[in-house]
Amino acid sequence: MTLTAPPAAGAPGDALRRRPGLRGLRRLTALGQGPLFTAALTVLALLVLVALLAPVLAPYDPEAVDLSASLAGTSGDHLLGTDQSGRDILSRLLHGARTGLLGPLLVVGVSTLLGTLLGVVAAWRGGWTDTVLSRSMDLAFAIPGLLLAILLVAVTGPGMTAPVIAMAVAYTPYVGRLVRGIARQEKARPYIESYRVQGWSGWTICLRHLLPNIAPTVFAQSAMNFGYALMDLAALSFLGFGVQPPTADWGAMINEGQAAIQQGAMLPALAPSVCIVLAVVAFGVVGEGLADRIARREER
Structure with missing residues (x-):
């Protein structure tokens, strides 16, 4: 990547430059990315706000059952209607944003x-260390994250803990391979050697310069991974391996809403489905936007 910054203090008087690191990350998220990127950021900001303020915004207790109002349509009392147990769909969506984003x-x-x-x-270490870690990450790719989650759930029981652990293990090699590639490119840059000549330790160089300089790329990938993880965890909840009823969760709500579709009520399943799609698309757009901006800066 060709993002540049002032020469390192004490470095030889040449054109040694390094990228702006975390300052560049702030520039990448600045306005000017286009209306789609701005819209995606707005959606994500609203989702976070809704998750934080769910207890205040929700008009009803998301777990309160009222069988007399089962599958009630949209009205002033229930803006999105109710599910088959008479629970307010809007309230469950708002609280579902918490579990949907926390996992x-x-x-x-x-x-x-x-x-x-x-x-x-x-x-950084290279040699046999690089070989062992790289091969270990390659082996981790052979284990599907969803299958690992199901195996852990079979041992520990359903809930959020086992799927989160399994997905974290499954996503680690993807991040590791990306970081290894860009870190090797960064390590080969002249400014790294200049710091070594000055007697800086490897840990100091990595923490103060290498990591901040690769942070924008890692952040862009993390934004896309967030959308993928949200979709995977929602799928596990839909299958009954994740968050369990009556806790409000978008994936579990889709599962519960399937029976209502046969009775002509679409909102119990449609509303959480739309929320998941919006969140996944928004995270994907933000991640792709950051990645494209980084690529354009590299070409300069």
Whole structure:
């Protein structure tokens, strides 16, 4: 990548330059990415706001059952109607945003941390360390994340913990391989050698310069991984391996709403489906937008 910054202090008087690191990340998320990117950011901001304020915004208790209002249509009392148990769909959607975003956040956070650590160590150390870590990450690709999640659920029981652990393990090698590749490119740049000549330790160079310079690319990938993780965890909840009723969760709501479709009520399954699609598309657009912006900056 060709993003540049002022020469390192104390480096030889040549054109040694390094990228702007986290400052570049702030520039990447600035306005000017286009209306689609801005719309996606707006959707994500609204989702986060809704998740944080769900207890305040929800008009009803999401788990309150009222069989007398089963499959009630849209009205002033229930803006999106009710499900087969008489629970307010809007309230469940708002609270479902919490579980819908918390799980992927944990998956992306853990996998990004582990993947970045493994990738940087493999790229920096090289030799047999790189070989062992690279082959280990290659082997991890052979284990499907959904299958691993189902196996863990069979051992520990359904819930959020086992799917999150399984997805984090499955996503780690993807991050690790990406980080290893860009870290090797960054390691070959002249400014890294200049710091070595000055006697800087490898850990100091990595923490203060290499990691901040690869952060924008890792952040872009993490945004896309968030959407994938959200979809995977929702699928597990839909299959009954993730969050369990009566807890509000978008994937579980789709499962519960299937029976209502046969009775002509579409909203119990359609509403959470739309939320999942919007969230996944928004994260994908943001990730792709950041990646495209990084690529354009590399070409300069």
